[in-house]
Amino acid sequence: MSMQVRKLSYSLAVNEALKQIMAVDKEVIVMGQGVKSPWYVGNTCKDLIRLFGEERVIDTPISENAMTGAAVGASIAGMKTIIMHPRIDFSLYAFDPIINQAANWSYMNGGRASVPVVFWLVINRAGEQAAQHSQALHSLFSHIPGLKVIAPSTAYDVKGLLISAIRDPNPVVFIDDRWLYGKEDNVPEDIYEIPIGKGIIRNEGTDVTLVSSSFLATESGLAVDALKNEGISVELIDLRSLKPLDYDLIINSVKKTGRLVIVDGSWKTNSISSEISAVINEKAFGHLKTPVSRLNLPDAPAPASKTLESEYYITKEKIVTAVKTLLNI
Amino acid sequence: MKIPKDIIVRLYRTMLRIRLAEESLVDPIIRGEIRTPVHLYSGEEAIAAGVCSLLNREDYIYGNHRSHGHYIAKGGDLGKMIAEIYGKETGCSRGRGGSMHLIDPDNGIMGIVPIVAGTISLALGTALASKIRDDKRVTVTFFGDGATGEGVLYESLNFAALKKLPIIFACENNLYSTHLPISEIRVNENISETAIPFGIKSIRIEGNNVLDVYESAKMAIEQCRKGEGPVFIEFLTYRFRGHVGPDDNIQGSHTDIRPKDEIEKWLKKDPIIHLNKIMLEEKICSEAEIATIHDEVQKEVETATQFALMSNYPNPSELMNYVYAG
Numbered sequence: 001m002s003m004q005v006r007k008l009s010y011s012l013a014v015n016e017a018l019k020q021i022m023a024v025d026k027e028v029i030v031m032g033q034g035v036k037s038p039w040y041v042g043n044t045c046k047d048l049i050r051l052f053g054e055e056r057v058i059d060t061p062i063s064e065n066a067m068t069g070a071a072v073g074a075s076i077a078g079m080k081t082i083i084m085h086p087r088i089d090f091s092l093y094a095f096d097p098i099i100n101q102a103a104n105w106s107y108m109n110g111g112r113a114s115v116p117v118v119f120w121l122v123i124n125r126a127g128e129q130a131a132q133h134s135q136a137l138h139s140l141f142s143h144i145p146g147l148k149v150i151a152p153s154t155a156y157d158v159k160g161l162l163i164s165a166i167r168d169p170n171p172v173v174f175i176d177d178r179w180l181y182g183k184e185d186n187v188p189e190d191i192y193e194i195p196i197g198k199g200i201i202r203n204e205g206t207d208v209t210l211v212s213s214s215f216l217a218t219e220s221g222l223a224v225d226a227l228k229n230e231g232i233s234v235e236l237i238d239l240r241s242l243k244p245l246d247y248d249l250i251i252n253s254v255k256k257t258g259r260l261v262i263v264d265g266s267w268k269t270n271s272i273s274s275e276i277s278a279v280i281n282e283k284a285f286g287h288l289k290t291p292v293s294r295l296n297l298p299d300a301p302a303p304a305s306k307t308l309e310s311e312y313y314i315t316k317e318k319i320v321t322a323v324k325t326l327l328n329i
Numbered sequence: 330m331k332i333p334k335d336i337i338v339r340l341y342r343t344m345l346r347i348r349l350a351e352e353s354l355v356d357p358i359i360r361g362e363i364r365t366p367v368h369l370y371s372g373e374e375a376i377a378a379g380v381c382s383l384l385n386r387e388d389y390i391y392g393n394h395r396s397h398g399h400y401i402a403k404g405g406d407l408g409k410m411i412a413e414i415y416g417k418e419t420g421c422s423r424g425r426g427g428s429m430h431l432i433d434p435d436n437g438i439m440g441i442v443p444i445v446a447g448t449i450s451l452a453l454g455t456a457l458a459s460k461i462r463d464d465k466r467v468t469v470t471f472f473g474d475g476a477t478g479e480g481v482l483y484e485s486l487n488f489a490a491l492k493k494l495p496i497i498f499a500c501e502n503n504l505y506s507t508h509l510p511i512s513e514i515r516v517n518e519n520i521s522e523t524a525i526p527f528g529i530k531s532i533r534i535e536g537n538n539v540l541d542v543y544e545s546a547k548m549a550i551e552q553c554r555k556g557e558g559p560v561f562i563e564f565l566t567y568r569f570r571g572h573v574g575p576d577d578n579i580q581g582s583h584t585d586i587r588p589k590d591e592i593e594k595w596l597k598k599d600p601i602i603h604l605n606k607i608m609l610e611e612k613i614c615s616e617a618e619i620a621t622i623h624d625e626v627q628k629e630v631e632t633a634t635q636f637a638l639m640s641n642y643p644n645p646s647e648l649m650n651y652v653y654a655g
Contacts, residue, residue, distance in 0.1 A: 029461065055460070055461050056461060060488070061484070061487060061488060061491070063485075063487065063488060065480065065481045065484055066450040066453060066484030066487075067450075067488070069450020069451055069481065069485075070450050070451075070453040070454035070457055071454060072450070072451055072454055073439075073450060073451035073452060073453055073454020073455045073456075073457070074454040074455065074457050074458040074461075076439055076451060076454065076455060077389070077439070077454065077458035078458070079458045079461070081454070096444060096447060097450060097451070100442070100444050100447060101440075101442065101444075101447060101451060105440075106651050106652065106653060107651045107652050108422065108425055108426045108442075109422050109425070109426055109432045109440070110420070110422035110423030110424070110425045110426060110432075110651055111423065111650065111651035112421070112422065112423075112432050112433075112434060113432060113434050113439070113440070114655070115654075145652050146652055146653065148653075168655070169654040170653050170654050170655065
């Protein structure tokens with residue numbers, strides 16, 4: 001076993017995870033609209049058909065409901081199925097197999113069966129693509145008992161979490177942001193797992209805790225660097241998983257810093273940020289020096305025009321402002 | 330007669346097991362002892378019995394809200410089914426599922442759910458798994474005429490044909506989707522024609538004649554096992570009871586508007602009485618032998634019911650068990 005580490009992009013880390021697990025486990029299959037097409041999936045599915053054939057790598061008709069159901073069914077039969085939707089919006093046709101069926105399957109069958117499926121939902125927002133390409137739905141999926149939800153932000157994390165998701169006996173929603181695809185990180189060559197449900201402290205700090213995930217964890221990292229130059233010490237938590245949520249990591253950090261900013265790329269109402277805020281209120285209220293601050297998308301669909309887009313999306317600058325506002329600076 | 334005698338007797342026994350097990354639920358439902366919504370299959374037994382009698386233990390089936398019959402015919406344990414209906418810990422789904430969520434993966438009973446057409450795509454997936462594994466298993470998905478209103482059926486027909494999957498689409502057309510007669514939900518009442526444009530072999534048969542069911546299922550299963558792709562079968566049938574509960578005025582929605590003469594016409598086509606007659610005419614069994622079968626099945630149902638009644642309810646402290654597997 002070699003623990004050789006080298007630089008790899010996020011999208012090629014996804015590709016490597018798929019190639020490595022498909023090579024060792026012939027029960028793993030990938031299906032979805034566009035797995036053959038780099039236009040849809042970048043290089044995440046590169047060489048999969050050449051290596052594993054069209055029986056195990058299935059580019060599907062545009063039938064999101066039935067194809068997602070088929071992925072769930074193949075997993076009920078014990079296969080480890082990854083069903084990819086190149087836009088997270090398209091998966092809304094498949095709420096029945098994802099929520100009614102897969103999420104409930106273990107419970108409503110008294111634990112007699114499980115569904116080891118991965119719903120790979122790709123976010124590819126902005127670029128004036130407007131409201132149905134792609135929405136911020138991670139909070140919505142995180143609401144559902146029986147689902148797990150991961151939203152990794154680095155190449156290292158995405159490889160390890162995807163391996164864990166594929167091996168997990170439960171349905172896992174893998175939220176994958178195309179804005180991360182070119183981002184490089186040190187990635188071990190071997191196959192490895194990162195536990196689902198564990199966040200990570202990206203930067204230790206004392207003045208304020210900043211919680212984020214997925215693409216916004218990288219924007220938050222840039223904001224933390226900028227704030228450091230101004231003498232502000234931020235503890236940055238990258239959640240990595242949204243369900244189960246690593247409550248202890250957040251609570252312990254807030255107990256230390258006494259301040260919390262949540263940077264969450266979902267709409268504000270009933271979001272992951274609402275959940276974290278509520279839990280801090282329940283478990284660490286006495287430690288708070290100021291009320292919790294939340295930076296979310298406004299409660300509006302994504303706009304097309306670039307002037308509206310730049311108002312809509314969260315940026316490094318907006319994060320810096322949010323932290324400074326909390327600190328009364 | 331082409332079908333061997335022992336198989337005919339077995340078909341009769343299976344239909345009777347379904348009928349007597351289900352009819353045993355009627356009084357407890359009326360008395361309020363059974364609360365889970367129960368959709369009785371009485372009148373439609375020939376379909377489950379005929380199709381499942383030809384499946385191997387490792388073949389897969391999926392059902393719907395009206396699936397006690399499929400569970401029993403495919404080898405599900407009667408005691409565990411009745412215990413599940415009573416919400417007991419010994420039920421096949423440990424009291425978490427009720428009547429509409431029966432399961433027994435060891436016998437290929439992979440999933441039963443009340444979302445209309447909800448298991449069609451799941452069945453597509455197990456058939457896909459069988460194709461990839463080349464395990465020669467066949468998947469059957471049982472659904473009603475109401476499911477023909479769902480888009481997922483057509484998506485699934487297309488993909489099954491495209492990939493030549495070993496799946497049988499078994500449509501039990503009992504002429505009503507809950508309260509609505511078929512004439513109010515579609516223009517063409519011949520459902521089997523639906524599958525033809527997808528390039529799927531499709532037939533329509535009399536679903537209350539278990540021997541016809543048997544022959545059609547035999548053809549379909551052989552085609553699937555040979556890797557020649559899916560088959561669609563429309564079984565014409567009728568439910569003797571309401572949509573939910575013994576009749577719709579007891580456990581359901583007070584909406585059974587079916588004409589009396591129509592109900593009476595179908596009661597005369599009772600699949601069990603029909604086969605009973607054939608067995609006597611063809612001298613497959615004597616009346617005494619048939620009476621013995623009835624006694625045996627009745628005892629089996631009583632034993633299963635006792636098992637259910639004696640079993641414990643789930644412990645409230647275990648409410649959160651099984652949300653996640655593993």
